[in-house]
Amino acid sequence: MYNYRSKQVELLSPVGNWDSLYAAVQNGCDAVYLGGKSFNARENADNFSLEELKKVFDYAHIRGVKVYLTVNTLYKDSEVEDVLEFIEKIYHYGVDAVILQDLGVARLVSLNFPDLELHASTQLTIHNLEGARYLEELGFSRVVVARELSIPEIKEIAEGSNIEVESFVHGALCISYSGQCLMSSLIGGRSGNRGRCAQPCRLPYTLVDLENEGVVSEEFNKQHLLSPKDINTLEIIPKLIDAGITSFKIEGRMKRAEYTALITEKYRKYLDQSLAVQETEYQVKEEDQEEVKQIFNRGGFIPGYYLGKNNLDLISYQRPKNWGVKVAQVIEYDYQTKECKVKLSKEVKAGDGIEIWTKSGRNPGLILSKYDQITDDIILFKISGRISSGDLVYRTSHQELLTRLQESFQLKDTIKNLEIYGRFSAKLGESMKLKLWDQAGHYVESSSDFLPEEAKKRAIGAEDFQEQLEKLGNTPYQLGSLELDIDNNLFVPISKINELRRDAVEKLNQIRSKQFISTPRKNKLKADKFKLKRGRRLNKKELSIYLKGSKGIEEILKQDIDRLYYDIRDVDLSNLDSLVKIVKEYKTELFIRLPQIARLEEIKELKKKLELLEESKIDGYLVPQLGIAEILKNTSKTLIADYPLNNFNNYTVKHWSDMKYKNVILSPELNLKEIKNIANYNNINKEVIVYGHLPMMITEYCAIASVHKGFDSDKDCNHECLTANYGLLDRKGMVAPIEADANTCRTIIYNSQPLYLVDHLDEIMNSGCQSYRLDFVLEDQEEIIEVIKAYKAKLNDPQANSKFIKELSLKFKRKGYTTGHFYRGVK
Known part of the structure; x- marks a missing residue:
């Protein structure tokens, strides 16, 4: 431990x-x-x-x-x-x-x-x-x-x-679990997993009812619900x-x-x-918190999730950027003269930046330079904008504070100096020596090639040596103490003392610069470590489906599915044998999809379920996180690495191959060319998702509850998620469906448009992958069967283009769909 x-x-x-x-x-x-x-x-x-x-x-x-x-x-x-x-x-x-x-x-x-x-x-x-x-x-x-x-x-x-x-x-x-967010990637092609997140979570959204797309609360219409x-x-x-x-x-x-x-x-x-x-x-101290708030805040702070998420005032829905500190309120504004009179609650000074929050949402701001001090707490200045009495004034920059902070780093060694200690000796006819050491035990010694001579005029005294040796202004050091052992009546050029000091300091720098390296670093890249084994090009065209919910499962299984991923949340363990029997009757493999997120108490519960699943006749597990990969290290069941593990290149795929996984589901952020390359290596089956509403983020935050509660963290949740289906409407009119878990209050936000690739499946099948996955999370039974039939027909005959397929593609074209990253990828 x-x-x-x-x-x-x-x-x-x-x-x-x-x-x-x-x-x-x-x-x-x-x-x-x-x-x-x-x-x-x-x-x-x-x-x-x-x-x-x-x-x-x-x-x-x-x-x-x-x-x-x-x-x-x-x-x-x-x-x-x-x-x-x-x-x-x-x-x-x-x-x-x-x-x-x-x-x-x-x-x-x-x-x-x-x-x-x-x-x-x-x-x-x-x-x-x-x-x-x-x-x-x-x-x-x-x-x-x-x-x-x-x-x-x-x-x-x-x-x-x-x-x-x-x-x-x-x-x-981040509002989403880091590493599990595809929102920026799917919406705009800028992947957070590649360091290019466009922060769509900071944009305005509206919570709507999916049945009629009606706005749930006008008060929070087009607000920053995910910020x-x-x-x-x-x-x-x-x-x-x-x-x-x-x-x-x-x-x-x-x-x-x-x-x-x-x-x-x-x-x-x-x-x-x-x-x-x-x-x-x-x-x-309150003044320290005030300075922290002044430098940057979004409507105050939260202690993160450290104290739990109950009653957590998480969201800054009014504004996603820096608020500053409230310092005043408008008491009078003249639209003709542009004169604005405000009553101060905190002191402001020339050079401070202020912003006035107007009812129109367009907030004018300026750097205070000229203003009239009417009374101790009322000032007058000119500013243009749709300003009204009662508008709040925020100080967005505090010049005095910024100046103090700038002084701490404008020179690289401004306020923090390391104390060192020295011993200097200067003897007639002998090399001068300077020894320096620090509190960490680093020790250096330098000698001068100049031999001190007997002074013929003015001698160099102890104070002269001390003064020169203490000149450490351009270094990170300051002398805590200096011992001098010098003869009387010596002549030494000042330049030689300075030269000796600089040499000793440089030696100390050299030692300190390597202080965290315990052993010499001699390793080099080895070309053989990059070698990958060519994979077997198995001529397999399996169809797998992920199914959320259990309604109509037998009708779905009749569509000749090779593998069913069944969500553990939908598994009735008391009726597991019956489920296995039904699936096996259709010669379909049954894999249990385990949770993408499983926290402390959930892991305990999951381990209990896994004990029962291990005794069952399921074929294996779909593994979406490393915690579950650890738990299942000794299982006898078949394992498949799911895409939330971010299987993005051949070397990550090789890891799962080495761990004896049967399949790896490739990242939906890969394009077709990249998929083809991955398919060439490693003896593990590769699977790609070719249909479904992809999850854009998984989060501990529930926008449904927050809007219904009016963002009042003290109010109880009434579990509105159980009575209706909701989505987030964005600026472009797209609605992203929300799936809420009433037990954990965790939510998944799905892409507004489904991935649909029937018309491209012939080309995708040439990638060399062995399995093609369809994800069903929002569709009803009729839609599921339609999609399966179309994909199955294409898998059996890549040139198939029946009337049924044409009509289905037209239907999706009308509703809207995406081809994901297959033809664009991420930068």
Whole structure:
């Protein structure tokens, strides 16, 4: 078990450019995470070139700060070697760890560089102990857990494994489980799994009844129903430490350096305080929270899901961007003169940015420069807009605060200096020597080639030597003490003293820059590790279906299906034998689709069900998450790796092949060319989804309940999801259906249009895949049978184009459908 109490808690800050690096280090972080110019999940940040990264490592390491590099997206086969070559370079440069999402790439990194730490990205959706253990066995030393976890769930992972736990403690919260969101990808082709999320969750939506598309609540029509507030855990830091979180991660690689400076400063302050006092004595000052709110907030903060999701005021539906701090209210506005008079509730000063929230939704703003101070709490200034008395005024930028923060990083060594100690000797006719050391035990010695001479005029005294040796202004150091052992009446050129000092400092820098590397890094990329075995091109054209719900199952089975994926939520375990018998009568394989998300209590319940399923005559399981992959390691049943595992390249497919899985369902983000390439390698059956409303996101948030409750977190949910079907209407008039689980209050939001590829199936069958899957989650029995018949006919005869198929395709054309990524892919 990992002894988290034996190690210091790490403060991990985000870095997107040089200024934010200086801001993070100078304000007290223990480590930073950042990305290169490519291969990371924040492609829109400035990021760093390879040449810059080496300088970053040296800068941070000299100052005692570790650097973790984000290589945390999915990679195409054509990119994998480039990614590994990039990792090889940063490995030799001295990176402390790489943060990874792609299982295939992680496997290659582990094989080529076994002495490089692997951190599992939150994109791997680790939300239970079993998932953490799975990654631990793959060689990961740390896991960034899902943001949705509560304190007891994190504690179970920390206490039940030997893996370090990193968790986001401040910043933006994805509304979907990270790594499981296809919304940006399916709507606009910009994949979050590739670092290009367009953040469609921050756009306006309307909750509608699917039966009539009527608006559920006009008050929340075209509001930001999926836009969560940011996390702020300053108040609960002691609880998070006690839960076993060893790395406190701040989100925000794309935010300004002032943000990084402030949030790092505050978490440094309160992490130190929490470790120094009893929890009962721990207290966060109101003025600190006010500054945190001023730098960035979306209508206040939430403590994440750490305290659970009941009564969690999660959504900032009015506005998805920074709100600032409310400072005033309009008391009078003159449309002719544009003069606006406001009553202040907080002080404002020249240089501050303000914004007035108008009823029209168009909020004018300005930087205060000229204004009249009418009274102590009333000011007058000119501004254009549809402004009315009563409108609220927010301060969106605080010049005084920003100036203070900028001073902390405008020079790379502004406020944080490392104390070092020295001993200097200067003897007549002998080489001068300077010894330097730090508190960590790093020790260096430098000698001068100049031999001190007897002074003929003015001698160099102790004060002169001291003054020159203390000149460390352009370094990260300050001298705590300096011992001098010098002869009297010496002549030494000042330049020689400075030269000796610079040489000693450079030697100390060299040692400190390598302080986190315990053994020499001698590993190199091995070409044989990239080799893939050609796969057997089996001439199979299996049809599998995922079926949600059990109505009319026999009529569906009559359509000659090869494999049925049956959702475990619909399985009646007391009647399981009967289900197996029915399915087997039609010579169809029966696989149970296990849950994509299974939290602490759900895992306990699932294990009980699996005991019964293991004794049954089902054929196997559809595995959608790593936690379940861990639980089923010793099963005798057949296993199929489902697409939520993000099977995006040959090396991830190889992992499942090596784990003896029968099938792998490829990522719906792959295009046809990429699918064909994957089909050429590894002896495992490949399956692609060719029909269905694909899930765009799975989330612990329920928009249905939130709108019905008027976003009042204190009100109880009346389970409206059980009485009607709902969807989200977007700006383009498309409606995304919502599936709500009344037991967990977890929801799935589906793509508004189904994937429909009957007219392209002949070409897709030439890809070399062995199985083709249809997903039915919203269709009635008649629609299901129609679709199955059309696909079955095409599978039997790729040239088939009967009247029935033409009519069905016309029907889908009228309703609207998508061909997914088969012909576009993701960048």
